[in-house]
Amino acid sequence: MFGFGNERLVREVSSGTxxxxxxxDIAGVGQPPRFWRDPYVLGYLFGTASMLLAIGSKFKSHGDKIGPLIEKIFREFSGPRGNQVTSDLSHLLLSRNGQFLDAARISSQIAAYVYGLxxxxxxxRVYVAIAKGGERALALGxxxxxxxxxxxxxxVFVEENWISVIRGCHDAWAGGPLSEKDRVAQESIHAAKAVGAKTPxxxxxxxxxxxxxxxxxDKWREPWxxxxxxxxxxxxSMFNDGEDD
Incomplete structure (x- = not known):
């Protein structure tokens, strides 16, 4: 149905993602070991690519049509890692990995916001970025x-939810031990999410x-x-046990 236009769309979405x-690279973070296999990384890239694809196709690429295009997009920008990346992507989607879905959701939301949807x-996290971005704009004036x-x-959103996250995960992706501060923070976050925490x-x-x-x-926010x-x-089920539908 889209033919030639699809190829151009794939290139544009691939470049944008x-x-x-x-x-x-510009921020000096680079791509740590296991970067291309991390659920948060692939989810963030997937959410961005999916929203750009939907916008670029005027929302004609959806349902059964989006899968092959997403695969082409990921192969385009992941280069020789394409087979492994697309295999991991399929697994994360099918297993409904929590980190993957969370990253995909927020990255698609910020892309949609930028395009005025x-x-x-x-x-x-999007609301926080909207507030901080407005403050930054007013300060610069x-x-x-x-x-x-x-x-x-x-x-602001990319700094806090992409660059800083990747920067903070070098040791984990390299297989090194978590610092005590990160171990405590992750255990506490896990427990807090189980009782409904929505933000750090x-x-x-x-x-x-x-x-x-x-x-x-402001003093304590960084590890959280x-x-x-x-x-x-x-x-x-952790929120709905014992509740009727």
Whole structure:
């Protein structure tokens, strides 16, 4: 149905998605060992590529049509790793891996936001980026157009939910031990998500048994925000046990 146009769309979406990998090089983070096999990485790239594909095709690429195109896109930008990457991608989708799905959801939401699509029930991390991006735009003050503000929002989101996450995971991907701070943070986040925590701050406050002031949160936020995406959400049954449908 799309033919020649599909090939161009695949190239454009592949290039747009691979920009995220290039940003890691620019930030001095690079691609740590196991980068291309990590569920969060593949989920983030998948969510971005899927939303760009939907937007680029005017939402004509969906359902059965999207699978082959996504596979082409991932083969295009992952190069010689293509077979392994697409195999891992299929496994993560079929198994409904929590980290993969979480990353895919937030990355597709920020892409949709940038392109002006109406969305309901945005993730808290997107709202945080919207607030911080607006503050950054006001602080700089040179350009307060909608396009410029969205760029600031996107930059903040990528810094906090892509670059900083990858930077914080070098040891884990290299097979090294977690630091004590990261081990404690991940265990606490796991327990907090099981009782409904929706944000890193929620997890920290549940763990400490009290709300934080903004000043306290600024002081303690780093390990919570860095480790939050690395802990998969609990299965739905953990929230619904004993409840009727």
């Amino acid at each position: 691979f920009n995220l990998v290039s940003l890691l 109406k969305q309901d029930d945005l993730d808290a 040179s350009d307060l157009s909608e396009r410029a503000i969205k760029q600031h929002v996107y930059d 701050r929620d997890a920290a406050e549940i763990t400490m048994g009290r709300p934080f002031s903004d000043a306290e949160w 925000e860095r480790n939050w995406p690395l802990v998969p959400p609990p299965p739905p």
